[in-house]
Amino acid sequence: MATFSCPVVSFAMKCSYGSSSNGNHGDYRVDISVNGSASTRPVKHHALVNEIALKSPTSLANIQFLENSNEKIxxxxxxxxxxxxxxxxxxxxxxxxxxxxxxxVRSYEVGADKAASLESLLNLFQETALNHVWMSGLLGNGFGATHGMVRNYLIWVVSRMHVQVDRYPIWGEVIELDTWVGASGKNGMRRDWIIRSQATGITYARATSTWVMMNQQTRRLSKMPDEVRGEISPWFIEKQAIKEAVPEKIVKLDDKAKYVHSDLKPKRSDLDMNHHVNNVKYVNWMLDTIPDKYLESNQLSSIILEYRRECGSSDSVQSLCQPDEAEISVMNGRPLDMIYGYTHLLRTKGETRNEEMVRGRTRWKPKI
Amino acid sequence: MATFSCPVVSFAMKCSYGSSSNGNHGDYRVDISVNGSASTRPVKHHALVNEIALKSPTSLANIQFLENSNEKIxxxxxxxxxxxxxxxxxxxxxxxxxxxxxxxVRSYEVGADKAASLESLLNLFQETALNHVWMSGLLGNGFGATHGMVRNYLIWVVSRMHVQVDRYPIWGEVIELDTWVGASGKNGMRRDWIIRSQATGITYARATSTWVMMNQQTRRLSKMPDEVRGEISPWFIEKQAIKEAVPEKIVKLDDKAKYVHSDLKPKRSDLDMNHHVNNVKYVNWMLDTIPDKYLESNQLSSIILEYRRECGSSDSVQSLCQPDEAEISVMNGRPLDMIYGYTHLLRTKGETRNEEMVRGRTRWKPKI
Incomplete structure (x- = not known):
């Protein structure tokens, strides 16, 4: 590990809720009986599963096998x-x-202004990334780990995300999401996205992100094994969705921040397939700290996130937020305070010390 | 209104955030310039919108018209x-x-157990219902109101919902949702859903709901105008997804309820296209009141909701929850307390009195 060379300076993990996250969730149900509900098609796969069940109904190993078979089917x-x-x-x-x-864009993905929320866009980024790996034939488990990564007990962790939104798609609008991957230094991977209007081809949003590998047992960053590089590097493209000459440096906020929300707790519904708090939830904690009044007349045009540390299920989280100094402008003869940017910090609130989870930077533009 | 005959005794409205909910949201942006982003297709529709804009760029009526044109495109x-x-x-x-x-089933619609959450199923019910009206050619506005309803200032309000889940679909699974409508008394409409596995045809979930019309200005229930009956009754089917001989009566809880969560507040992201707190959010308030420990080993098999009153954006909400008396059972020689049902109440917490919003009943079965 000493010679590990990684393009991302800051180290990030997704929120972990236990030492194991290998995808074999003990509480996953085994539902092998064919229920009595009306069926409109022949029951193809259940016959097989039932047959296996009848042969040795009590063995725990068999139940595990059945779970996996059932999931696969x-x-x-x-x-x-x-x-x-x-x-x-x-x-x-x-x-x-x-x-x-x-x-x-679905009805429940939009807010009161009929436009997709940032959360919805981030969810679609995650979804298309996973579907990309799904279609590649390389998918070993739910969070985009390849077969080679599963063999090496490696998982992906996101270290940085940058999203730019020119225009939010609205309810019922058809959009196209493109995603691709590229190298990021020796051991990292870049994943980019573009969202376009299907009708006009106009680009609505762009995003780029950086991912590194972590050993899921030691929770330490890992080099990319040659086996894994062999799997994924044929998919790499040079093209970048967002050109960043010099990535913006995000200031670390402290107790003097103007807005502070404390005692934020992950809810049960915040956990995803890997028993982690999904990083999309983090973003909501950040945005909820911005005053309602500001959000009524402004919309987010860009967000940069630097993930640094996982949080535990029992951690109490603080969301800090500092507006840039307001610029004074004049509209219809009246002076207006205009704020175009906020700096954010999510940190765990411990008894003796606080630990950084995510630094963030948002930029805004007036709703027209 | 005195002679109004409605099959649903209890009266329900969606959460309202203002007197107007006619879909003309003042803050909807007018974005008529073609932005400089890379475009992969000819810009078909924007030319038209720009042309209209150039003709009379300052008129407010024109801006309203442009918003509508732009949305329509x-x-x-x-x-x-x-x-x-x-x-x-x-x-x-x-x-x-x-x-x-x-x-x-998308990656962000499932929980830690890889199974779709109840919230995800309810979201898909809403989505398919709206898409059904969308495809019918009758859609006048976002929440499924027909052209005739819009002309009569009528909106739909849900009064009852009953969902039964035999099996939760898992991440990546392909499911088919069927939905249809039927008459419910003289002035109501029933909407049903069935979720099936696409691969096997096995039914995973069923749901039925009852809807009535409300005048969006007076906030009072309305008869179904002949014009509207003429639009929708050709779509009515007799078939029912759930046969209910005698609908279950839900007890009204009071301060003696075992679990009480207070000071629940709608968040900005809880508002939907109609500036209402979406009824799906109500369900989360109910389920969050059940102890974590219970939810780790049990899954919801049915929920009945009776919607009774809207809540204001500044209302403070209480979620009350009472388990049925536990049945004592024995497993592997050890006695087990088993609870199969909970009664729920969401109410607004006022200074002088509380008002019922939603009564609920949930039933559960052990996760296998």
Whole structure:
């Protein structure tokens, strides 16, 4: 580990809720009986599962096997590269290595202004990234780890995310999400996204992110094993969704921050497949600290996140937020205070010391 | 109103955040310039919008018109019946009146157990109901109101919802949602749903709901005008997703309830397109009151909701919850307390009195 060379200086992990996150969740139900509900199609796969169950109904090892079989039948994760997925409306583009998915903005993904929320966009980024790995035939588990990563007990952790939004898609609008990956230094991976209007081709949003590998047992960063590089590097593209000459440095806030929300706690529904608090939830903690009045007349145009530390399920989290100094402008003869940026910090609030989880920087523009 | 005959005794409104909810949101942005982002397709519709803008750029009426034009171009709500929607993977079934949509369970719709949450299922119910009206060519505004309803200032309000879940779909699973409508008494409408596995046809969940019309200005229930009956009754089917001989009566809880969460406040992100707290959020307030320990080993098998009153944006909400008396059972020689049901109440907490918002009843079964 001493010679580890990683392009990201800050170290980040997703929120962990226990020492194990290998995807074998003990509480996953085994539901092998065919229930009595009306069925409109022949029951293809359950016969097999029932047969296995009848042979040795009490063995714990068999139950584990059945869980996995049942999941496999229901998920049907491809074992080799797929070019088109009609259910996801996904296809492989960019000469065979990028992924494009067409999505309709759903009624529950928009807010009171009928526009998709930032949370919805981040959710779609996660979804398309995972579907990209899904279609590549490399998917070993739920969070985008390849078979080689699973063999080496490695998981992905996000260290940085930068999102720029020119325009928010609205309810019912058809959008196209493109995503692709590239190298980031020797041991990291970059993942980018672009959201376009399907009707006009106009770009609505762009995002870039950096990921590194962590040993899920030692919780330490890891080099990228040659086996894994061999799996993923054929998918790398040079193209960048956001050109960043010099990445912006984010100041670390302290107790003097203007707005502080304390005692934030992860809820049960904040946990995702990996028993982690999903990083999208972090963003909500940040944005909820900005005054309502400001958000009524402004919309987010960019956010940069630097993930630094995981938080525990029992951690109490503080969200700090500091507006940039207001610029005085004049509109219709009246002076206006205009704030275009906020600096953010999420930290755990311990008895003796606080620890940084995420630094953030948001930029805003007036709603027209 | 005195002679109003309605099949639902209890009166329900969605949470309102102001006197107007006609869908013309003043803060909706008018974004008519073609931004400088890379475009991969010819800009088809913006030329039209720009042309209109140039003709009379300062008139407020024109801005309103432009907002609507721009929305229409981006949403493309059908003005006549569509049989297939490739973007939504939706189609008209049931001899021309039912709607079926194929959906892949997304990574952010599942919880730590990889299974879709109840919230996700309720979101999909809302989405498919709106897409059903969308494809019917009758959609006048975002919340499923027909053109006739819009002309009569009427909106839909839900008064009752009953959901039964045999099995929760898991991440990546392809499911089919069927939805259809029927009469409910003289002035109400029933809407039902069924969720099936796409691979096996096995039914995973069923739901039924009752809707009535409300005058959005007086906030009072309304008869169904003949004009509206003429629009929607050709879509009515007799079939019921859940047969309820005698609907279960839900006890009204009081301060003696075992679990009470107080000071719940709607967040900005809880508001939907109609500036209402979405009824799905109510359900989370209910379920969060059940002890974590219980939820680790049990899963919801049914929920009945009776909506009774809207809540204001500044209301403080209490969530009360009472377990049924535990049944003593024995497993592996050890006695076990087993609770199969909870009664719920959401109420506003006023200075002088509390008012009922929603009564609920949940039933549970052990996770296997």
């Amino acid at each position: 229901r998920q049907r994760i491809p074992t080799k590269k797929l070019l088109v997925d009609p259910y996801r409306r996904g296809l492989i583009v960019e000469r065979g290595v990028g992924y494009r998915q067409t999505v309709v | 981006r949403q493309r709500i059908p003005t006549k019946k569509l049989l297939v929607d490739p973007y939504r993977r939706g189609l008209i079934v049931e001899r021309g009146v039912g709607y079926r949509q194929t959906v892949v």
